[in-house]
Amino acid sequence: xxxxxxxxxxxxxxxxxxxxxxxxxxxxxxxxxxxxxxxxxxxxxxxxxxxxxxxxxxxxxxxxxxxxxxxxxxxxxxxxxxxxxxxxxxxxxxxxxxxxxxxxxxxxxxxxxxxxxxxxxxxxxxxxxxxxxxxxxxxxxxxxxxxxxxxxxxxxxxxxxxxxxxxxxxxxxxxxxxxxxxxxxxxxxxxxxxxxxxxxxxxxxxxxxxxxxxxxxxxxxxxxxxxxxxxxxxxxxxxxxxxxxxxxxxxxxxxxxxxxxxxxxx
Amino acid sequence: xxxxxxxxxxxxxxxxxxxxxxxxxxxxxxxxxxxxxxxxxxxxxxxxxxxxxxxxxxxxxxxxxxxxxxxxxxxxxxxxxxxxxxxxxxxxxxxxxxxxxxxxxxxxxxxxxxxxxxxxxxxxxxxxxxxxxxxxxxxxxxxxxxxxxxxxxxxxxxxxxxxxxxxxxxxxxxxxxxxxxxxxxxxxxxxxxxxxxxxxxxxxxxxxxxxxxxxxxxxxxxxxxxxxxxxxxxxxxxxxxxxxxxxxxxxxxxxxxxxxxxxxxx
Numbered sequence: 001x002x003x004x005x006x007x008x009x010x011x012x013x014x015x016x017x018x019x020x021x022x023x024x025x026x027x028x029x030x031x032x033x034x035x036x037x038x039x040x041x042x043x044x045x046x047x048x049x050x051x052x053x054x055x056x057x058x059x060x061x062x063x064x065x066x067x068x069x070x071x072x073x074x075x076x077x078x079x080x081x082x083x084x085x086x087x088x089x090x091x092x093x094x095x096x097x098x099x100x101x102x103x104x105x106x107x108x109x110x111x112x113x114x115x116x117x118x119x120x121x122x123x124x125x126x127x128x129x130x131x132x133x134x135x136x137x138x139x140x141x142x143x144x145x146x147x148x149x150x151x152x153x154x155x156x157x158x159x160x161x162x163x164x165x166x167x168x169x170x171x172x173x174x175x176x177x178x179x180x181x182x183x184x185x186x187x188x189x190x191x192x193x194x195x196x197x198x199x200x201x202x203x204x205x206x207x208x209x210x211x212x213x214x215x216x217x218x219x220x221x222x223x224x225x226x227x228x229x230x231x232x233x234x235x236x237x238x239x240x241x242x243x244x245x246x247x248x249x250x251x252x253x254x255x256x257x258x259x260x261x262x263x264x265x266x
Numbered sequence: 267x268x269x270x271x272x273x274x275x276x277x278x279x280x281x282x283x284x285x286x287x288x289x290x291x292x293x294x295x296x297x298x299x300x301x302x303x304x305x306x307x308x309x310x311x312x313x314x315x316x317x318x319x320x321x322x323x324x325x326x327x328x329x330x331x332x333x334x335x336x337x338x339x340x341x342x343x344x345x346x347x348x349x350x351x352x353x354x355x356x357x358x359x360x361x362x363x364x365x366x367x368x369x370x371x372x373x374x375x376x377x378x379x380x381x382x383x384x385x386x387x388x389x390x391x392x393x394x395x396x397x398x399x400x401x402x403x404x405x406x407x408x409x410x411x412x413x414x415x416x417x418x419x420x421x422x423x424x425x426x427x428x429x430x431x432x433x434x435x436x437x438x439x440x441x442x443x444x445x446x447x448x449x450x451x452x453x454x455x456x457x458x459x460x461x462x463x464x465x466x467x468x469x470x471x472x473x474x475x476x477x478x479x480x481x482x483x484x485x486x487x488x489x490x491x492x493x494x495x496x497x498x499x500x501x502x503x504x505x506x507x508x509x510x511x512x513x514x515x516x517x518x519x520x521x522x523x524x525x526x527x528x529x530x531x532x
Contacts, residue, residue, distance in 0.1 A: 011480060013302045015293020016497070019285055022307070027281020036279045037314065039307035041288070048303065055321070072459035073481060074466035109490055117459045135483070136459075155483060193338035193383045193402075200340035214277060215339060217401070217421060224375055231282070 001034045001174055004061040006052050008078050009068040009154055010043035021067045021159055028163060032171045033178030033235070035209070037061065044069060049081025057085070057147055062174070064147050065167065068154030070137040072116050078151055079140060083124035086144060096121035096129035099138045103131075130166055134158045141166065179242045180235045183250060190262035191226040192217050198256035202249055210236050211249055230264070267300045267440055270327040272318050274334040274344050275420055276309040287333045287425055294429060298437045299444030299501070301475070303327065310335060315347025323351070323413055328440070330413050331433065334420030336403040338382050344417055345406060349390035352410060362387035362395035365404045369397075396432055400424040407432065444501070445508045449516060451496040456528035458483050458494055464522035468515055476502050477515055496530070 005025055011017040022039045029036045040056065042048040049069070056064050069078030083090045097113065100121050104111050111117060120137040123129055127142035132153065139162040140151040150167055152159040187195070192215050203213055212233035221227050230253065234246035257264045271291055277283040288305045295302045306322065308314040315335070322330050335344030349356045363379065366387050370377050377383060386403040389395055393408035398419065405428040406417040416433055418425040438444075453461070458481050469479050478499035487493050496519065500512035523530045 010478070011482075013292050013305065014296040014478070014499075015289055015291075016480075018289045019305075023281055023284045025281075026279055030280040037309065038318075039279065039285075039305075041305035041307075043303065052304075071483070072457075073462045074469060075480065107486065107490065109486075111457070111459070114459075116462045120459075191338075191377070193377070193380075193386075196339045196382045203340060212276070212280070214282075214341070216277075217337070220373065220375075224373065233280075 001062045001171065002037050003029050003034050003063045003065065003171075004037060004056045004059065005039045006049075006056060006064065006066045007039065007041045007068060008044065008049055008066055008081070009041075010075070012041050012068075013043050021154065021156060024156070024160065025065060025067070025163065028168065029171070031178075031180050032168060033175040033180075033237070034063075034171050044075035044077060046077050046081055046084060049078060050084035053082055053085035053149075057144055060146055062147065063167065063170065064149045065163075066149070066151045067159055068152075070120065070139070070151060070153050072119050072137070076119070079123050082127075082140075082142075082149065082151060086124060086142075088125045090122045090124050092118055092121055093123045093129055096123055096138045099129055099131045100136060103136050130162055132158055132162070133165075134161050139166070175237075177237050178235070179237070179239050180233060181242055181246050182231065182233045183246065185230040185232070185250075185253070186265045187215070187228045187230050187257055188221065188225050188263045190228070190257055190260045192228055194260050195228070195230075195257065195262075198253070198260075202252055202256075206245065206249065210234065210242075210245060213249065213253075267329075267437065268303050268327045269295050269300050269329045269331065269437075270303060270322045270325065271305045272315075272322060272330065272332045273305065273307045274310065274315055274332055274347070275307075276341070278307050278334075279309050287420065287422060290422070290426065291331060291333070291429065294434065295437070297444075297446050298434060299441040299446075299503070300329075300437050310341035310343060312343050312347055312350060315344060316350035319348055319351035319415075323410055326412055328413065329433065329436065330415045331429075332415070332417045333425055336386065336405070336417060336419050338385050338403070342385070345389050348393075348406075348408075348415065348417060352390060352408075354391045356388045356390050358384055358387055359389045359393075359395055362389055362404045365395055365397045366402060369402050396428055398424055398428070399431075400427050405432070441503075443503050445503070445505050446499060446501045447508055447512050448497065448499045449512065451498070451516075451519070452531045453481070453494045453496050453523055454487065454491055454529045454531075456494070456523055456526045457492040460526050461494070461496075461523065461528075464519070464526075468518055468522075472511065472515065476500065476508075476511060479515065479519075
């Protein structure tokens with residue numbers, strides 16, 4: 001199951017905000033058994049949003065998630081961008097208006113639903129609002145061809161609530177039970193280049209979606225001893241198989257590193 | 267001057283590594299007066315890398331920066347991806363071989379330049395290697411139509427060195443002197459929705475590239491008092507104009523927030 005994420009917000013393109021939303025989403029998706037194939041970050045520009053969405057839809061992911069740009073300010077234009085990408089209009093949605101009303105009531109906020117606030121209830125034709133249980137602006141979902149789009153908020157707590165309530169169940173329903181187990185090793189005395197052929201052999205002898213094996217160089221210690229972190233991830237629906245594969249891969253890795261004169265811990 | 271960044275690495279799509287490289291690059295680019303219009307993150311897949319590069323080149327940025335995938339392991343395939351995007355071959359480049367040799371000598375590493383290590387000196391035809399003063403794998407640059415591509419390492423210290431030595435001077439040469447001044451305010455008692463029309467007015471009355479104005483909601487305090495952070499950035503080549511504009515914008519912002527019954531600090 002392939003997913004894509006589009007993060008919308010000029011603060012992500014100016015070094016102001018670290019894109020922790022994309023990082024959080026990636027972890028959640030992969031742990032649930034999905035595959036995130038691309039993250040795109042664009043600014044608060046209608047044309048940029050709409051072309052990023054169009055391009056993603058052309059790649060036909062199972063789910064496309066956008067984050068950010070659902071608020072009331074002038075630079076919140078995600079839903080306009082989605083509508084432009086789909087060649088649809090946006091209109092005030094009464095279900096979304098009701099959600100806004102409820103969100104204010106829940107927090108005892110006595111706000112008038114003026115034009116600025118109603119912008120948060122103005123969604124692309126044919127889409128469905130999703131309640132925001134944390135803040136104000138509803139999320140939005142729509143089915144386009146084979147892709148389900150979810151437009152999530154930029155505020156992390158709001159985004160996470162909508163992901164957990166609506167997207168995670170969608171992934172789970174499709175994928176079912178899924179296990180991901182990971183072990184990290186500290187390797188000394190061999191470099192990435194020395195270990196590369198062994199890694200390739202291990203990776204090629206396992207199903208691609210089931211085993212993830214990566215080394216991260218961490219510089220050199222005393223006497224120029226290279227340090228690397230080796231990460232082994234085993235994933236799948238069958239708990240026993242996942243455990244066995246993890247054991248087999250790490251055992252081969254230990255042997256190969258010993259052969260090269262390196263040390264692996266723990 | 268428009269720039270794009272493509273970050274390559276499956277660890278960025280699985281929640282393992284937070285994309286701090288993109289964040290660092292964005293800050294550097296914007297502070298030097300460039301505009302980063304898009305960040306794309308793809309995994310260690312030849313087809314994904316090459317299509318992301320092709321798509322970016324079609325948008326014709328002044329500079330395209332890639333990060334990651336220059337190492338010796340099986341999943342380092344950025345240069346293969348670039349070559350595929352350009353319809354070129356890759357060959358062992360003697361300048362790159364010499365750089366590798368020097369990088370090992372500099373760190374007193376007595377490594378043989380075997381096939382695995384020579385992979386780091388195998389670059390697309392018509393491109394130029396750039397010395398890595400921190401680690402091993404050289405960076406690579408090439409001119410394609412109106413775009414200069416720079417392929418940087420994924421290790422932050424190596425990437426930053428190449429950016430500072432080669433990309434920053436390229437931006438500076440084109441843009442010249444550039445100043446960016448920023449002030450952040452704590453605003454209480456008004457919401458984003460309340461302040462939205464005033465923000466729009468301020469933004470529309472200033473040159474788009476010169477003033478950046480954004481509010482970040484931060485939840486509600488005692489008695490449901492809304493808290494937001496307001497960020498004002500003034501940018502340009504003329505120091506005096508930048509300062510004057512910052513003053514004018516913040517003064518208008520203060521007035522508008524007072525009118526709405528809110529408080530702004532400092």
